[in-house]
Amino acid sequence: MLNQHKILRVLQLIQLLKTAPAKNLRFLANVLKTTERTIYRYIDLIQEVGFIVERDEQNKLFISNNYGLETFEFTPAESDILIELLETSGKDILLKNSIINKIQIHTESTITSKLLVNAHLGKLVEAISNGIQLKKTITIKKYHSLHSNDISDRIVEPICFTDNYQHLVAFEVKSQKNKFFHIERMTAIEIGVSNWKFEAQHKFEKPDAFGFSPGEKVYSIKLKLSLKAGQLLKEEYPRTTEFLKLNKQSKTYTFITEVNSIIPIKRFIFGLQDEIEILEGTDKQLF
Numbered sequence: 001m002l003n004q005h006k007i008l009r010v011l012q013l014i015q016l017l018k019t020a021p022a023k024n025l026r027f028l029a030n031v032l033k034t035t036e037r038t039i040y041r042y043i044d045l046i047q048e049v050g051f052i053v054e055r056d057e058q059n060k061l062f063i064s065n066n067y068g069l070e071t072f073e074f075t076p077a078e079s080d081i082l083i084e085l086l087e088t089s090g091k092d093i094l095l096k097n098s099i100i101n102k103i104q105i106h107t108e109s110t111i112t113s114k115l116l117v118n119a120h121l122g123k124l125v126e127a128i129s130n131g132i133q134l135k136k137t138i139t140i141k142k143y144h145s146l147h148s149n150d151i152s153d154r155i156v157e158p159i160c161f162t163d164n165y166q167h168l169v170a171f172e173v174k175s176q177k178n179k180f181f182h183i184e185r186m187t188a189i190e191i192g193v194s195n196w197k198f199e200a201q202h203k204f205e206k207p208d209a210f211g212f213s214p215g216e217k218v219y220s221i222k223l224k225l226s227l228k229a230g231q232l233l234k235e236e237y238p239r240t241t242e243f244l245k246l247n248k249q250s251k252t253y254t255f256i257t258e259v260n261s262i263i264p265i266k267r268f269i270f271g272l273q274d275e276i277e278i279l280e281g282t283d284k285q286l287f
Helices: 002-018 025-031 036-048 076-087 095-102 119-134 227-236 238-243 263-271
Strands: 053-055 061-063 072-074 105-107 136-145 150-161 167-172 177-182 188-195 219-226 244-247 252-259 276-278
Touching: 002 025, 002 036, 002 061, 025 036, 036 053, 119 136, 119 150, 119 188, 150 177, 219 227, 227 238, 227 244, 227 252, 227 263, 238 244, 238 252, 263 276
Parallel strands: 072 105
Antiparallel strands: 053 061, 136 150, 136 188, 150 167, 167 177, 219 252, 219 276, 244 252
16 A cells, blocks of 8 residues: 555655646645655656756646656656556555556556556545545445446545445444445445444454455355366456365366355356355355
């Protein structure tokens, strides 16, 4: 998280300094929510990579646009470092979408396709992060729920993200429950004016392999999957990886875990019936 926020702030600083008019230190520190001393350190950093930070007659800072460039350019070495920093933050961390969305990166080398992630998801994460920081309620607009099979607005008090930024942990005001909300199923985020009222009831419980929070019942899953089915399961639900065991001799996967909802796994099995065998010990509701 620390590296991510530092990268984001440095890139935001470059964008601010390249956009007229020139700006003073206090303004930059307020926008980036940091100290003037930190801004000085960031300026030293961006000057080391080739940007020229200048001051106008009012001692305000700016980056000259006399490079003949409409967008930023990075050398292959600089590009590799940036990509490495982003990727080591986590395979599916969506905050890097905000970074990519804020600037257009052109390099002398090809940026890998996995780095070009959906900027919309980054905007959602950034808006939610603001709600968490301000301790404000947010409205998740047109949330697509697999559990209730509907699309509706959800008013929640956002608590935190799961490790890979795939889900938001939040206290839903209407149901008075702590729930997990899949980021990719959100249409938009609207930050409200109301402060948190139920912070004492905020609770984080680790979701199952499919992102569902603990409920009234736990379901046992024991499956035998073909190589194809195992790979598809990992790609569609990355959290299942730790519960998949490869049998090299039979070239199959064994998937053993407990889940809080059987909806996603039932749908997955239905689409690959010839590639999956339900083993003894699996909850009967899967049949």
